[in-house]
Amino acid sequence: MILGVACLALLCAASARSAEPGISDSEIVIGQSITLQGGANSYGVAAHKGMKLHIDQVNAAGGVHGRRIVVKTLDDDNKVAQAEANARKLVDDGVFMLFGSIEGGPSSAVMKVAVDRNVPFFGPMAGPPALRRPHQAMVFPVRAEHREEFRALMSWGKTTGLKTVGFFHVEGANGQEHLNNVTLIAKDLGMQVVLAVPFKSGIGDGELDEVVARIEQAKPDMFFNHGSAGVYAKLVAKARKKEGIRTNFMAVNSGSTQIAKDLGPLAQGMVFSQVVPNPWERKHEISREYQDAARRSDPNAELSYGGMEGFLTAKAMVAALKLAGRAPSRAGLVRALEGAAIDLGGVKVQYAPGDHAGSRFVDLSMVNRNGRFIH
8 A cells, every 4th residue: 555655656746747848857848940941041040050059068068957958940931820830839749948930020920829828938039029019928039129239220320420211121010110110219319211111022133123223212321121131132232233322231130141241342341230249259258158169069160140149049048947947847937037137158138027128239240341240
């Protein structure tokens, strides 16, 4: 009888340990829907490599509280419907939490599933307002939102004497919200938005030529984008070959390495907002960690802002899991993060009840004549 009671107690204990989705004695299973586009999205590929670099390093050192981190990754192909379907499948498959999407539309779709299913969504690498406003109790961004990047670019423009603004944004609700923010920031800074150009996915060369003509006519002092690095690089290349255009072209962080590489000499002088420190310099501890980890993995590793953001986001996720304790639960993770302040090595991330802004770190970089990013 005593033996039977003891066995029953052990079974109950084992059942309790396995009751939390994605948690076993040896593993924490994380779900990720990310825009890789079959390898064609260079920022997504770089970010994914950076995340894997840090997670592999943590697992090699024994994991989090003795558990190995396993990330189940699905490619959403930068499609909102696919991102939502991926997130639902991952939750149905029993992941502990959702993690590390990129691009505004897919990240917002993953957020919808996180809210519907009451599953934490940590580290979306996107900057749409919807991830933060209205407050989403289950969503914990790490990077600064695009609004802070827009303000940094426009403030720099104002200090250099620029007064009028052009904005290139994805068509739809997210793009409109970004335009609203740009307009508000311009008013606050005493600047004027003279050109706003929404574009659809799959925009062609002929349509980009029309945008160039509009830039030539409106003559904005500065012009910047919301995402879509490949499309924006084509637009800048076309505009910079027009002798009559004197506009200063700038860009947000997503795809900055790709844009500079695609444009070659035409990228010289472009200013980019960045949400992580420079990955080639060693001024910040997180930059040194990223460089050293990358070179240990591959002496010829190609560093990038995407890789750095992935590495930093994964480091923040690991810190969050540690805060959740030795018997992690979804509810316990959320409680642990409320009021948490995490120093990632020069970039601070902070959460509070009603405020999950994460990091407010925004830096500016410029492409020099050698194609390198400098402050």
